[in-house]
Amino acid sequence: MPGWLCCPGFFPVTNPIGIFDSGLGGLTVYRALQKLLPHESLVYLGDTARVPYGTKSAPTVTEYSIENTEFLLERAAKIVVVACNTASAYAVPQLQAQFDVPIQGVLNPGAAHAATVTRNGHVGVIGTSGTIASDAYAQALRQINPDLQVTSQSCPLFVPLVEEGWLDRPETVSIAQTYLTPLLEAEVDTIILGCTHYPLLRAVIQQVVGESVTLIDSATATAEVVKDMLGRGGMLPPISANRDAGREHPAPTDHEFWVTDAPERFQRVGEIFLGHSLDNVRKV
Ligand code: DGL
Secondary structure (H helix, E strand, O other): OOHHHHOOOOOOOOOOEEEEEOOOOOHHHHHHHHHHOOOOOEEEEEOOOOOOOOOOOHHHHHHHHHHHHHHHHHOOOOEEEEOOHHHHHHHHHHHHHHOOOOEEEOHHHHHHHHHHHOOOOEEEEEEOHHHHHHOHHHHHHHHHOOOOEEEEEEOOOHHHHHHOOOOOOHHHHHHHHHHHHHHHHOOOOEEEEEOOOHHHHHHHHHHHHOOOOEEEEHHHHHHHHHHHHHHHOOOOOHHHHHHHHOOOOOOOOOEEEEEOOOHHHHHHHHHHHHOOOOOOEEEO
16 A cells, blocks of 8 residues: 555645646646645646657656656655646556655546446547557546447647637637547547647537537546545645634645746746636746
């Protein structure tokens, strides 16, 4: 049993939650964590110098993920959340074997949520070329329920469309139709948005697939799992632990943003992502 689970107090509870992504897409996970765990400090690393991960090989993405985790541990993270789906698909088992802090990817929470909401047992998965090639979502879904049917589709143009802010252009709708038609033909009733950027295309994707198809956002499901892990490990800060006892003395929280390149761009596009100003963006 890992030390953090068997021994509450293994890490100071006021230490931050570490989050890393290949770039700024992981802000969707940051936002979900911030909403669900408002009394936690958060430290976010966007590997903007080496984005995208979605077209890179498993050994390369794993090497980058190890370096990102090391950085977050230097910032005293008590848990590391792998916000990037590609890194979650390729690197989480290696990170869990190598580091003595809890490591949580976005893949299993997203798969678990999809498995519970599908009505016809047929789930679609969309993601980067790397995530889809890894088959990790399909394996996770079948592990939960071997009877599930899974249809996967890589959507490599979605990330650049989001990065350009082309969230509802006619071109975006037409590309979405091309990618999503095979899933509709396969009659999936649930689709996992298996990439950090896809929640920003949610409106277009929903328009193309219709209201009868449920879209699963891994970010929200992951935040729920992280909250549960911290609770079980005795790692929630005092405000959450003591709310029932009526003591409302939260420790001061701090949100840090680190990038490996171009902090100004991260700040500018990140503010569009989050819908509020983003201070404190620093280069590693
Ligand atoms: N963060 C990546 C993911 O969720 C998308 C961007 C990239 O390819 O690096 O898979």
